[in-house]
Amino acid sequence: MDALEAQVKQDTDLRLYKMKNQKRKDVWYFARLTPKDQFGPVLDRDLTNEHGGSAICLLCSTTMTFRIGKHKMVEHMNGKHADELEIYRVRYNLVVTAGGGIRMQRVARRLDSELMDAACLDNIVHVRTITPKEQRQVNKLLARWVARHFRPMIIVEDEAFKEFVFYITHELGRVSMVLPNRSQLRNDIVALAVYYRKLVKEAILRFCVFYSLTSDIWTGGDGHSYISLTIHFLTDAFELRSWTLEVQELPGIHDGAAIAAALNKMSEEWGLSKEYCTKLVRDGGTNMVSAADTLAIPTMACVAHSLRLVVAGAMIKKKKTIDQPEELPAWAAEVSKESAEPIMEHEEDEQLSREDRDQMDTLRDLAVDEMETYLNDTIVNLGRNETNAVRGVVQRFRTLACYFRKSPKGQNRLAECQVRARGIKRSDALRVQVDCPTRWNSCWDMLQRLIVLEDSLVRFFAHVRSPPGRVEFAGMEDKLWWPKASDWLTIKCLTTLLIPFGAATAALSGQQYPTMPLVVPILNSIRKHLSRTDLFAELVAVAGDEAFVAETLVMMNDCRRFILNLFDKRFTIFENSELVWVAYLDPRIGKRMSYLSECSRQGQRQSCPSCSSTDASSRMLRGALTPDTSPEHTPDPISNDRKLPKRSFWA
Known part of the structure; x- marks a missing residue:
């Protein structure tokens, strides 16, 4: 205890001494007295219990008032340090008497050496509060x-x-x-939220002059609607800052006036002046457009969100309605018997509560509703037949992916088929993915994974129809959809068609670099990709001369033209906007926009605000807008700049 006492003295700077005439030696072995202030001159050896003003526990530094016969050290030790007291009593063969004292046991102890080592009081270390x-x-x-x-x-x-x-x-x-x-x-x-709000407000006041906003509206599983507001700006050092300032409930009808009032209120709470808002990025809803017009704020639709709407016609799942609810697959009843607890269709739902799962289902249904509404409002019936057939094939593959997600038996057999077909270890077998309407690119990922597993899936279905397979998967032969060669060719053509959409969404969703200069080059590259009449030539050549090949090629070219039509309707406005000179001003991007005609270049120079003056800086900017064709003067800034995504299909 001497070491513990010395440590407590050092930590507390108190004068400590041992209690005299101890009734509970086990308690006071771990406790000390401190004298009252008026007894400071008294030597340590002369201090008695009457001099004590407080008591302190050496194990946890708890202090309490002390008077002879009136203190709570025994209660404290019994409540907080009962194990240490027991160790002391075991070591010295002591027991507590009925009167509250302590005495030696009459029966000799019989403890082995291991217990003695564990109970050794020398191992007790001071615990500081x-x-x-x-x-x-x-x-x-x-x-x-x-x-x-x-x-x-x-x-x-x-x-x-x-x-x-x-x-x-x-x-x-x-x-x-x-x-x-x-x-x-x-x-x-x-309290922490209040503190962080204060820090963000101070940062906005100090560093932010011009800014842009993003906002979205959604409905939760509880039926309540919410609106968010996020600010984006550059500091004087050109450091990008983005903060979600508010997420508030938005009751009532979501018309333009209500949304404008909510956005205006949130902006005022953060001291944001509308005069310095350069752009409000929103979804494509007319109510958000009306809100921006009411606030007199420049606005544009989210490009990544718009890309998602364009490809939706060929990929989204069938919308559930009251008259036509979603039908359960034929295999659902058999699969439900394979496990005690039902397996979630989406892996991300496994850790969610039932309430959160219901809310996620609501959000997914809303995403499907939004895409259906866009298609109906934009195209009506024109061209829908071309995509409905493709959409039907995608839905059948989606149902197949759900089967392997929910069936442990099917998943295990598919893994065994991969070992044989791909020559891999069992632990390296891939799992089938199921898409989610709220996650962009997830459908493309699902189809791409199925294409990788094509040979393994062929082996799986061959096993199901074999005698051992009919025993293992009894009753499933006619309940599982077996993809035909035409179906595989369809999704291969579809993933080829949509490759640039996935890359574009990833690039435009970046948060560590400015994405606005990338918009026009990306849109131009997607248009060139969709305009290729030979886009599926390689896949068709591999498929051979079967009758279904020509039919599939016609269907996919119709689908390509349909998506190109949607693309033009959605994005022509972007390619004729200020986004062109925004891209052109960036030397990392502008020098690569070789597809612009000289007339277009001249037009962008005239429309650029910074290039309409005649000072030296504007002449320098105009020079930056003139591409240098000499190889030695054409650096590769995109690949050297870590703040931009690597050069891809738009470069």
């Missing part, structure tokens, strides 16, 4: 972790979590701290 300042920092860090990663606040009352914290603090760190309860944690999170 953290200071109030340290406790506040602990609460703050815990609140930040829970809020940032969306942890449930009840986690602080979880016994396993408390055991984990106790081990790393008390056992390893030798410090004692108190975990906040849910109510305290909630208050800490609110």
